[in-house]
Amino acid sequence: MQFAYGGSQDAGNADALVNELGLTGLQFTNIWNGCATGGSSLNAAYTAIKSGEYDLGVVVGFDKHPRGAFNPKPAEWGLDDWYGEAGMMLTTQFFAMKTQRYMHDHGITNDALVRVAEKAFHNGSLTPTAWRRQALSYDEIASSMMVSDPLRKYMFCSPAEGGAALILCDAKIAKRYTSNPIYLSAAAVRTRHYGSFEVFSPSQPMQVADAPTVTASKAAFELAGLGPEDIDVLQLQDTDSGTEIIHMAENGFCEHGDQEKLLRDGATRIDGSLPINTDGGCLANGEPVGASGLRQVHEICVQLRGDGGARQVPGNPKVGYTHVYGAPGISGVNILTV
Amino acid sequence: MTQQIPIQDGLFTWPSAQPELLGSRCDHCGEASFPSQPDCRNCGSRETSVVPIGSRGTLWTWTIQSFMPKDPYRSDETPETFTPYGVGYVEMPGGVRVESRLQLPEGEKPEIGMSLDLVIEPFRTEEDGTQIMMFSFKPTEE
Ligand SMILES: [Zn+2]
Numbered sequence: 001m002q003f004a005y006g007g008s009q010d011a012g013n014a015d016a017l018v019n020e021l022g023l024t025g026l027q028f029t030n031i032w033n034g035c036a037t038g039g040s041s042l043n044a045a046y047t048a049i050k051s052g053e054y055d056l057g058v059v060v061g062f063d064k065h066p067r068g069a070f071n072p073k074p075a076e077w078g079l080d081d082w083y084g085e086a087g088m089m090l091t092t093q094f095f096a097m098k099t100q101r102y103m104h105d106h107g108i109t110n111d112a113l114v115r116v117a118e119k120a121f122h123n124g125s126l127t128p129t130a131w132r133r134q135a136l137s138y139d140e141i142a143s144s145m146m147v148s149d150p151l152r153k154y155m156f157c158s159p160a161e162g163g164a165a166l167i168l169c170d171a172k173i174a175k176r177y178t179s180n181p182i183y184l185s186a187a188a189v190r191t192r193h194y195g196s197f198e199v200f201s202p203s204q205p206m207q208v209a210d211a212p213t214v215t216a217s218k219a220a221f222e223l224a225g226l227g228p229e230d231i232d233v234l235q236l237q238d239t240d241s242g243t244e245i246i247h248m249a250e251n252g253f254c255e256h257g258d259q260e261k262l263l264r265d266g267a268t269r270i271d272g273s274l275p276i277n278t279d280g281g282c283l284a285n286g287e288p289v290g291a292s293g294l295r296q297v298h299e300i301c302v303q304l305r306g307d308g309g310a311r312q313v314p315g316n317p318k319v320g321y322t323h324v325y326g327a328p329g330i331s332g333v334n335i336l337t338v
Numbered sequence: 339m340t341q342q343i344p345i346q347d348g349l350f351t352w353p354s355a356q357p358e359l360l361g362s363r364c365d366h367c368g369e370a371s372f373p374s375q376p377d378c379r380n381c382g383s384r385e386t387s388v389v390p391i392g393s394r395g396t397l398w399t400w401t402i403q404s405f406m407p408k409d410p411y412r413s414d415e416t417p418e419t420f421t422p423y424g425v426g427y428v429e430m431p432g433g434v435r436v437e438s439r440l441q442l443p444e445g446e447k448p449e450i451g452m453s454l455d456l457v458i459e460p461f462r463t464e465e466d467g468t469q470i471m472m473f474s475f476k477p478t479e480e
Contacts, residue, residue, distance in 0.1 A: 071408040080373070082346040084410035086461065086472055087403060088437055093425050096401035104399070104450050149402045149447070194369075194380045203361070203372035204398075204427055204435040205380070 001167075003057040004028040005044045007037035008290035011064045011161075035237065037061060038164070038293020039189060039324040039332020045168045046187040055170035062163030063288035070159060077200050077328055091239070091327065092156065094199040096148035099242025101197075103150065106257035108245060110142070110150060115263040116241035117141045117155045117283055123270060124284025126311040131160050131286040155241035160286020164294035166301075182301045185319075185335045186223035190216035192329025199327045213250040213323065216331040220321075221252070224335040228252040231335075232317030233303045234274070235296035237325040238281040248276070251323055251333070275313045278303060289326075296322040297334060304338045342460065342469045349373055350458060350473050351390065357458045358390040359473060361432055370434040391432025393456040394478065398435050400426035400448045414462045428454055428475050439474040453478035 003026055006014025015028040033040035038061045045059045070091055074084040083089050102108060118138050124130035136154055144153040167177075174181035192198050195209030221227055228251070236251060238244035245263075249256045253274060262268060268276040279285060279299040282292060300320035302308050320336045344352050351357050362374035365385040369378060374388045406420040415421075424440030426448060440448055441457070454475035461472035 068408065071410065073410060080346055081410065082349070082472075085345065085412040086439060087407050087411045087413070087423065088425055088439070089410070090403065090407055093401050093403060097399045097425070097427065100401060101399035101450070145404075146402070147404055149400075149404075151401075202437050204437075205369060205371075206429070206433055206435065 001056060001058050002026060002054040003045070003048060004060060005031050005041040005057070006060040006290075007031040007033070007041050008061065008063050009037070010066070011062055011290065014060055014062070014290065017060065033189075033326060033330055034328070035239070035287070035289055035326030036189065036293065036324045036330040036332045037290050037326070038295070038297075039322075039334065040293075040330070042166065042168075042184075042294065042297060042334060043187045043189045043332060046184055049168060049170055055173060056168070058165060058167050059294060060163070060165040061288075061290035061292075061294045063290040064161035065159035065288065068159070072200070072327070079200065079202065083202055088202070089200060090148075091199055092148045092151070095240045095243050096151045098197055098246065099240070100150055102242065102246050108257065108260050112245055112260050112263045113150060113152075113155055113241040114138055114142045116238070116244050116268075119269055120238065120277060120280045120283035121154070123278055123311055124280030126270075126309075127279040127284065130280045130284045131162065132280070132284045151240050151242060155283075157239055157282035157287045160288055162286060162288040162291045162295065164291045164298050166294055166297055180305055180338070182304055183337045185226070185337050186220040187332070187334045188216045188219040188223060189330065189332045190219060196329060198329035201328075211250050212329050212331040213247060213325055213333075216333045217251045217323065220333040220335050224337075226319065226335060230319050231321045232275075232315070232319050233278060233300060233313045234276055234321040234323070235278075235281065235299055236276055236323045238277055238283055239287070239325070241283075243325070244276065244281070247323060247325065248274075251321070270311055270313055278308065278311050278313060293322070293324040293332060296324065297336065300336050304336060340467060340469055342471050345461060345470050345472045346373075348388070350456070352458060352471060356393065357456060357473075358393045359430065359432075359436060359456060360388055361391040361434055362386040363389045363432075370432050372430075372434050372436045389432065391434060391436070392430045395428035395430045395436070395454055395475070397440075397448055397450055397452045397454055398427040398429050399450060400424055400440060402447075412462060424448055426475070439472075441474050441476045443477070455479075
């Protein structure tokens with residue numbers, strides 16, 4: 001290895017790893033970018049190799065969070081204390097309010113929210129490394145405790161523990177290390193514009209702008225020379241059921257409002273036309289913030305190599321897509337090919 | 339007499355018989371922000387003015403906070419006395435959507451588009467008896 005990028009929110013600096021693994025003197029840069037930490041670490045490695053500075057390195061992310069919802073401090077996000085004291089600084093509230101408005105604007109119903117969670121836990125039950133490995137029935141999800149209207153207990157991911165690592169090298173030398181390399185065709189990270197509806201915002205402008213997910217997605221497709229129709233398997237940030245639904249359209253995989261029918265028809269299941277979060281996503285794997293974005297990429301590698309076992313997408317998928325979204329308005333998108 | 343101080347200076351006119359929220363408006367592009375800020379997020383101008391942004395608005399989106407938040411939440415409640423509260427974004431006549439707690443009649447769900455009025459009420463009481471005043475919105479009473 002020549003370099004490392006790594007990230008963790010609550011489990012210490014990522015480069016503390018080298019105390020366990022052995023000291024080498026190589027460049028190790030800690031990356032911290034909210035829920036987009038994994039995506040940002042991968043992006044940094046991608047850029048380092050593309051620049052010609054290095055040709056072989058590792059990206060690592062891990063975390064272990066206290067139980068329950070995240071409790072960020074206002075000062076760390078450029079906000080005054082009153083915002084947290086008054087009980088408005090919760091990511092769960094934001095995702096619920098974005099979902100509430102989206103359902104109102106685009107005719108999405110509770111049925112769609114339940115179906116996303118049902119699929120996630122089913123896929124988790126097929127994934128040996130998942131955190132929640134028990135499938136849940138439609139009724140168990142639909143009658144679970146209301147946490148933040150319209151989102152119920154089993155529609156939210158939980159802060160959890162986990163880790164993931166990826167080895168990247170210059171594509172020209174990949175065959176030296178593996179007989180079946182996966183190519184990173186595009187990596188793009190973008191931040192919020194004026195007018196996009198973001199977490200931790202005491203106010204929102206009246207004018208509406210595209211979410212950072214929309215701009216990151218467009219940039220990645222352009223870089224890869226591909227479009228949504230070329231993607232065989234995808235991972236979308238599913239902090240909660242509503243967010244996966246919104247991200248389907250924000251990433252260009254359907255029109256706003258079409259999700260209701262796609263979910264009812266099972267299109268996003270492993271054997272559907274648009275398989276999403278084949279390992280159960282954040283809902284079944286939990287959310288170790290530093291690791292999640294890299295877990296997504298790992299799952300795409302598994303699928304593109306045909307190693308998915310019981311959760312393998314049929315038809316030899318050739319092109320995969322990953323997407324993360326994090327506070328205070330960052331998105332990272334990767335496109336992978338074989 | 340009980341002393342009452344705002345949770346933060348500059349969020350609303352206080353004391354006032356008819357309080358209003360205070361935001362800032364950009365002298366160049368006219369965009370409004372809450373709370374007020376010296377720079378404009380839209381055009382980057384450094385010239386903004388503090389302006390009242392109104393006391394009656396309409397609900398743009400909402401949720402119900404059903405569990406008691408952890409620190410930095412600071413109310414007088416305990417897990418035993420905690421009652422779920424509404425949170426929403428309220429479209430203000432000043433041209434900005436403000437995030438606020440919503441005070442709703444017990445068991446009633448808010449509706450997007452409903453009319454809401456600003457209220458300034460005690461949010462918690464400090465050990466010395468000082469009441470910390472906070473803004474929230476209630477359904478408009480016809
Ligand atoms: Zn301006």
